[in-house]
Amino acid sequence: MLRSPLGATALALLALVVVTAVLAPLLWGEQANVKDTGDLLAGPSAEHPVGTDNLGRDLLLRTLVATRLSVALALLATAVAVTAGLVLGVAPLLLGRVLGRAVTWFTGIAVAFPGLLLALFFAAIFGSTATAAVFAIGLAGAPSFARLCQNLIAGIEARDFISAARVGGVGRLRVLFRHVLPNIGEPLIVNATVGAGGALLAFAGLSFLGLGVQPPEYDWGRLMMDGVRGIYTNPLAALAPGLAVVIAGLAFNLTGESAARSLGMGDDVLLGAGVRRRLRTPRASTRGPAAAAAPISDGDPVLEVSDLRVEFPGATGPVHAVRGVSFTVEQGEIVGIVGASGSGKSMTALAVARLIEEPGRVEASALRFLGTDLLTTGKARLRRLLGTSMAMVFQDPMSSFNPTMRMGEQLAEVATEHAGASHRDALARAADRLAAVRITHPKRRVRQYPYEFSGGMRQRAMIGMGIMLTPRLIIADEPTTALDVTVQSQVLDLLRAIRDENGASVLFISHDISVVAELCDRVLVMYAGEIVEELPASDLSSARHPYTRALLSAVPHMGTALDRPLATLDVDSLAAAGKNAGESDAGASGAPRTDAKEPSDQAEAGVR
Template sequence: MTRSTRTTRWSAILRTPLGASAVILLGLVLAMAVVAPILWGDEASAVDTDAIMQGPSSAHPLGTDALGRDILYRVLVATRLSVGLALAATAIGVTLGTILGAAPSVLPRRAGRLVTSGVNIAVAFPGLLLALFFAVIFGVGTTGAVLAIGLATAPGFARLTQTLAASVAGRDYIAAARVAGVGRVRVLFRHVLPNIGEPLVVNATIGAGTALLAFAGLSFLGIGVQAPSYDWGRLLGESLNRIYTNPAAALAPGVAVVVAGLAFNLFGETVAAVVGQRTRSEKFRDVPRTRAAVAPEPVEAGVVDDAPVLQVENLRVAFPAGDGWTTPVRGVSFSLRPGEVVGVVGESGSGKSLTALAVSRLIEAPGAVTADRLDFAGVPLLTTDERALRSLLGTSLAMVFQDPMTSFNPTRRIGGQLAEVAVQHQGMNRRTAMARAVDRLRAVRVPAAERRAHQYPHEFSGGMRQRAMIGMGLMGSPRLVVADEPTTALDVTVQKQVLQLLEQVRAETQAAILLISHDITVVSQTCERILVMYAGRIVEDLPARDLFARARHPYTRALLSVVPDLESDRDQPLGVIPGRPPEPGRVPHGCAFADRCPRATEQCRTDDPELREGIACWHPVTELPVPVVAEAARGEVVRSE
């Protein structure tokens, strides 16, 4: 959201009854807090023994107290102390609550759980009870009351922060930041907190009204503000015994508390309507007119080291379940060489995305990743310290996620998010990094790249966001691009453009590409090799050119049989594979596809076949369907778009 857009929204909100009332009311309260002690401070403190305990009159509209002081002036002057103490207590509660709520995101797992448990216990107690408890600990007086109310409100803000942080922790842009090697603390302050700032701000303004009421309550009970100072709660306590003889003296401070609390609450609702999901945390604002002076040189074809970029042997991913562990990825093995494009296909739940996340080091506790070998660029990913891997993964591994809308932090400009990689790992200053980001946006054919770098993700189309995501991967020197369903949310035309862009990246950088998709025809047209996954295992590994003519696993043949083409009978329902894949926690002892396979025998139900010579099947298909054989002989295999 640009500054002009925010100004327009403020103007629109202020023209509504709610917005106008909130701003006017809060403005009056704050103005009174500033000017009342200056204008009427002396009158409020003046003792008049000739006017003790008088009722309302022209000289004293609300009457006088036991020392003959004017109650109206005292109520007005008390605004500064009442509002100031409430804001101080709210600041303590919000700050401490945010720290406690964000702590589990940056602390080790055990320490984070301990903090969470403490917050949960504290939230179980009523806020007023906690305030009274802390007031007893800190003692009677203004300082003790401020600390008591601040600490009493902190658990609620901590719980809110924890919940909101958890709601964005799984977004793709968080995973992208972690792949880029951004530390936990930086992820928290640059990507998590800005996206949960709106509800925190709204609850802070509402919390100020609550703190004002709590403070008045403590002062009314005699454990808050002490004489000679006074706030609305103390004035209410002093006048309560005269409520039948002079009700105005008791009602005036009570009305002041209600009006001020209402002002803060209404203003919170107004802020919620204006702020939306945008913040001004963007630091990369100025795009230089010059291009980056130094850029990583692309690797020339023919001189690339042929050593595997990625080697995976017996990869397993497990998560705790009620009665043990669930293993949705079971013994996956494959390798990628420089410039090689490998596709991974299979139904939803087959383990494709989890495999990609595992090789990218994006699966955290309580998930467990094990492998006999998991090497990227010759570095063992499972035994190397995370801090040591940041530079490698941040510059040599690129991730392209499924949903382009969640691939970027919505609160930060596109250019700034791309530049963060260069700042973190290439030692560039912000200006040079921003120039590099603009250059990479041009490289992925984003029109008007310099202007687009200033825009937020919501101002990009789906295809443009996906291009920008690829551009983020090109900020370094990628040796591996992991594309997890990069074309699922895009139309066919944009799909083709994104796939062509990935091919361009491969040709220019000789980066290996792991393309994950449920669309077997897209993978067959894009990749050199195809891995077919089912129930967490690779069941067939074959060249893409042999997919239609020489696929031997019954599951692969079943996937091909349900793909419509131009000759499909439109009067007939689309083909489906009978049955459903097994649940990750209920995989049978034998072949997982046996219950859906027409070639299954008793051996298939008892013994799980291993992947040998590119296939894991006891009874592979040896005879090819006649139409496929005929088309393969003519070189005219029909593939749908």
């Protein structure tokens, strides 16, 4: 801020206002109340530069002394506005969908009314006192802070680290105070600073109308009210406190504006300055260890999915994102789900992890994890099970980690929350897990923030978070996207090592069929929300379905002709080819089927 003219000017004005508020009552408080009946309503002079009031008191000294009360009342009103706005702003997060929507509607209605009209309305109800004016202005400013808070929370709530906290069993209050509020602190503080300037002006207006500070107390608004009576004989009597309001208002507004420019007031606020803030060290969980997952026999699958369906409401009817998907994941097996963007891969994974919220609907004939029905089990037990036995590795580790928390704290929270470990033991476990995922200097890394990690390191740290306990299933949703081939190879080797060392099963999701072929034991090919082919990874080169063959042909290799265009997917031709290839089994729908017969020559039309 000091490097820019705007910031330097703002801080200079703010320092002037603060110094005056602190020192003026101490230096001139008594002199400002001295009455001189022989010099009533005098004009400007060398002794009284602004003149005197109807009791002969020096108006310049009274204007300076009034700084403390004027600024203090404005700050109190701002505090009321921010507090009430925060309560309204976080209510949708805490109250749930129905009550939260009602609060959002109420906030929208309140924002539609001009703030000054609301302040006059509340002032008429509360009465003509300084305390009443504080609450009137504070409540009038609350809706705008509430709307800002709701918008900021909506942006943070959509991030992956919030979803991870919820599926890990973290309560709403803990999510709010530990993950949400630290990430919206800067914009709220900046807007509160700007709001203080507005509150100062509003308070002066109420006092000017006789609804604020009452005699014998006085603020700038009260002085303007007294001075306007003689504005034709001594205009400085009203202009001096008015000028003081302008200077103080500019100090608050310009400080807020320059701070906003310095911070960026966007994602830079969350990912830049915010990461330097130190958070309170969490207390170790007082709960006992989470219930262990139900044992399963050697022959039973870790995950069993039968006829899984996911749908969302649409403008013309339900949108079916996943349509009748069925598969299993055996113990120690790496199963890949591959398909083009929009085929339903990630939606299937989110449904298995129970991360799809309203208005989405998840239905299945069977959805069992470690023998537990995920659709009928209670929320408390479900969170304990998923938090300890299922790990989710998201595609974008930068949005998956909370940018305001150190990496060690985020990994340690898994152990303190679900295993009842102490904070010290959990941090030691976090360092051990970072070492396990091939991150060097793990004891130093646990004290760093996500922005200090490279993309590959963040992805490996995300896997390390997944193995903080001993998961039975790791769902990796495109963990190698946007990574260079060297880091991609390291991540794949890491997943294999975790499978071999811990016996964990892996559900690996990717659009890159070559990566899936390298890592997985078995491959599921998805198209338009359905599994169109299932086969061992070693048999991919002899895939029978035209869509799978088109995916393979679309991957460049060393033998690709340089003088011909790269192969791309033509989904319309693929659908026709799939219909002809499997018309004997697909039935009336003509949908591509996994049990299609030998494909016809039209299958090649799917690759161009």
